[in-house]
Amino acid sequence: MILFDHVSKTYPSQNRPALDDVSLEIEKGEFVFLVGPSGSGKSTFLRLVLREEHPNSGTVWVLGKDLNRLSNWKIPTLRRQIGTVFQDFRLLPNKSVFENVAFALEVIGKPRSHIRKVVPEVLEVVGLEDKMERRPDELSGGEQQRVAIARAFVNRPMLLIADEPTGNLDPNTSIGIMKLLDRINRLGTTVIMSTHDSQIVDQMRRRVIELETGHVVRDQSRGVYGYAR
Amino acid sequence: MRASFVSSEVGAGLRRNLTMTFAVVITVAVSLALFGVSLLVRAQVTTMQDFWYDKVEVSIFLCARGSDAPSCASGAVTAAQRDQIRADLESLRPLVEEVYYESKTEAFERFREQFANSPIVENVTEEALPESFRVKLADPTQYDVVASAFAGRPGIEQVNDQRKVLDQFFRLLNGLQAIALLIAIVMLVVTVLLIVNTMRVAAFSRRRETGIMRLVGASNFYIQLPFLLEAAVAAALGAGLAIISLVAVKSFVIDGVLAPSFQFTAFVGWDAVLAIAPILLLTGIALASLAAFFTLRKYLRV
Numbered sequence: 431m432i433l434f435d436h437v438s439k440t441y442p443s444q445n446r447p448a449l450d451d452v453s454l455e456i457e458k459g460e461f462v463f464l465v466g467p468s469g470s471g472k473s474t475f476l477r478l479v480l481r482e483e484h485p486n487s488g489t490v491w492v493l494g495k496d497l498n499r500l501s502n503w504k505i506p507t508l509r510r511q512i513g514t515v516f517q518d519f520r521l522l523p524n525k526s527v528f529e530n531v532a533f534a535l536e537v538i539g540k541p542r543s544h545i546r547k548v549v550p551e552v553l554e555v556v557g558l559e560d561k562m563e564r565r566p567d568e569l570s571g572g573e574q575q576r577v578a579i580a581r582a583f584v585n586r587p588m589l590l591i592a593d594e595p596t597g598n599l600d601p602n603t604s605i606g607i608m609k610l611l612d613r614i615n616r617l618g619t620t621v622i623m624s625t626h627d628s629q630i631v632d633q634m635r636r637r638v639i640e641l642e643t644g645h646v647v648r649d650q651s652r653g654v655y656g657y658a659r
Numbered sequence: 660m661r662a663s664f665v666s667s668e669v670g671a672g673l674r675r676n677l678t679m680t681f682a683v684v685i686t687v688a689v690s691l692a693l694f695g696v697s698l699l700v701r702a703q704v705t706t707m708q709d710f711w712y713d714k715v716e717v718s719i720f721l722c723a724r725g726s727d728a729p730s731c732a733s734g735a736v737t738a739a740q741r742d743q744i745r746a747d748l749e750s751l752r753p754l755v756e757e758v759y760y761e762s763k764t765e766a767f768e769r770f771r772e773q774f775a776n777s778p779i780v781e782n783v784t785e786e787a788l789p790e791s792f793r794v795k796l797a798d799p800t801q802y803d804v805v806a807s808a809f810a811g812r813p814g815i816e817q818v819n820d821q822r823k824v825l826d827q828f829f830r831l832l833n834g835l836q837a838i839a840l841l842i843a844i845v846m847l848v849v850t851v852l853l854i855v856n857t858m859r860v861a862a863f864s865r866r867r868e869t870g871i872m873r874l875v876g877a878s879n880f881y882i883q884l885p886f887l888l889e890a891a892v893a894a895a896l897g898a899g900l901a902i903i904s905l906v907a908v909k910s911f912v913i914d915g916v917l918a919p920s921f922q923f924t925a926f927v928g929w930d931a932v933l934a935i936a937p938i939l940l941l942t943g944i945a946l947a948s949l950a951a952f953f954t955l956r957k958y959l960r961v
């Protein structure tokens with residue numbers, strides 16, 4: 431599903447690499463936590479998977495594609511198979527819940543009949559079927575993140591990338607979001623999630639990859655947030 | 660591609676930035692109108708050239724008694740000289756298309772007609788007017804051939820090309836046209852810069868939407884299309900205004916004022932306006948789309 435082969439990334443104007451010789455593999459159907467202190471390279475890792483950034487050296491394989499050799503016009507096709515969720519939700523404030531999810535389908539040219547069918551379905555999965563006409567500012571943070579997850583999941587992507595999805599939420603709401611991501615994972619979607627939330631990581635007991643100053647310092651299959659050795 | 664979705668995005672985009680859209684429409688309209696006027700002046704020059712070159716003649720004035728040109732030193736033209744000149748002119752066919760001899764009497768008649776209401780007529784006698792050959796050339800630009808063959812010959816006072824006078828006038832018109840074209844080009848450059856800036860602002864103000872579009876895998880084409888269409892629609896509106904002002908120039912200035920006052924010459928017809936209109940529309944849309952395209956390539960990367 432995802433393969434990093436000696437990947438290094440240094441941002442221009444930066445003298446320290448954000449990722450330094452990272453090699454790892456993530457299998458289909460896995461649920462992976464990406465942990466590490468601020469600035470350790472978690473978001474950089476996820477941006478490389480989305481091909482928002484290019485590595486300086488090494489190869490990133492995603493969904494069977496060598497991203498170094500993927501031509502620009504094929505990037506949209508790749509991203510259609512990857513759902514993305516962020517800490518700041520990234521919803522359109524002037525569109526309703528339904529329209530926000532529908533937007534993701536409209537811009538990839540899906541027919542209206544398809545949209546009318548699948549949007550209510552996915553809103554039911556995230557538990558927002560009775561709030562479809564609300565606008566984001568009429569929703570709680572947790573509900574907004576559910577909309578974002580619905581939008582990321584509406585195409586039933588192979589891979590879901592979540593960069594600190596619970597970073598703006600209180601612990602109870604976070605647990606709700608985690609249950610939702612877990613459910614999506616059980617439906618067959620590979621999930622990679624970066625987080626600073628030790629409670630969640632400790633409860634879920636899934637694979638944990640820890641980064642520090644761009645190096646992988648730990649990769650445990652049923653890990654916890656801190657060092658458990 | 661969902662047409663209704665794209666068109667609603669375009670409409671929203673144009674309304675969101677109404678002042679900018681307005682500025683683009685106006686600059687496109689003004690620059691294209693100027694461009695159109697310069698094309699119209701060019702068409703006018705061509706029309707007049709066609710009209711006049713057909714009518715202009717080379718006049719060979721023969722010596723009258725008392726002519727002070729050196730070639731007239733031996734007095735008025737003799738019948739033998741006149742016959743020789745006519746024969747030589749005939750031998751220049753086919754360059755010479757028509758030769759017409761105007762006698763003193765005919766010259767005097769024509770003069771009286773032209774200045775019918777003027778007191779000059781009373782002071783001019785038939786004797787004072789020269790007899791002449793009026794020569795029509797198949798190709799008016801070959802005037803020099805005739806001039807070099809006849810100018811300075813005994814019995815000939817002067818060889819005159821009406822085309823020379825016309826050409827001065829056309830040079831003036833062409834100069835005006837060049838100035839209009841220059842201003843139009845400067846204005847078009849300003850228009851392009853304005854469109855580039857408008858697109859930059861539009862891309863920035865919608866970075867939230869376009870960011871989401873990129874993430875969910877919308878194609879570049881789909882992301883940029885609403886912006887491109889916005890620029891093209893604004894340019895088309897501007898071109899429409901430019902065409903309307905061109906129609907106004909044709910019907911009010913040319914047909915309304917110029918044509919009635921200068922009846923001796925021909926003016927451009929509606930066919931010229933009809934030919935220029937699509938050029939303006941295409942220039943406007945192409946320029947705006949290209950400016951937008953290259954701006955967006957920079958600001959809306961995948």
Ligand SMILES: Nc1ncnc2c1ncn2[C@@H]1O[C@H](COP(=O)(O)OP(=O)(O)OP(=O)(O)O)[C@@H](O)[C@H]1O
Pocket residue numbers: 441442444447448466467468469470471472473474475
């Ligand atoms: N666009 C950028 N340009 C330059 N440097 C960057 C850029 N993005 C990140 N960096 C640098 O790269 C390093 C890794 O950043 P990254 O965002 O991947 O960390 P992170 O683990 O996601 O941190 P956080 O937990 O705070 O989100 C940092 O030193 C950061 O300053």
Ligand SMILES: [Mg+2]
Pocket residue numbers: 472473474593
């Ligand atoms: Mg980060």
